[in-house]
Amino acid sequence: MIKIKIRAKARRFIIPVPYAFLHLSIGILTSKRILVHVNRAIEKKAKKTFQIPSINREDLKPLLKELSEQRGLLLVETSLKDGTEVSIRL
Numbered sequence: 001m002i003k004i005k006i007r008a009k010a011r012r013f014i015i016p017v018p019y020a021f022l023h024l025s026i027g028i029l030t031s032k033r034i035l036v037h038v039n040r041a042i043e044k045k046a047k048k049t050f051q052i053p054s055i056n057r058e059d060l061k062p063l064l065k066e067l068s069e070q071r072g073l074l075l076v077e078t079s080l081k082d083g084t085e086v087s088i089r090l
Helices: 019-029 034-046 057-069
Strands: 002-008 010-019 074-079 085-090
Touching: 034 074
Parallel strands: none
Antiparallel strands: 002 010, 002 085, 074 085
């Protein structure tokens, strides 16, 4: 489970993101239908011929498997000048 911790002044938020949600979102983002809609939106708004290449879902499965094995790994830890802190940990 990925844990996102946000600390802003007197408030603290912890957002757990289960790996099942990551698998679901990878499945949606790599679908051909979503890719076609995203590329159309880019062409319409940007008026450029840039296209997002298709990514095979099978290529991303080893990445998700490895992430699930690296529990406790700190991915991001940052703080702003106003005291807001964000950390993302596996």
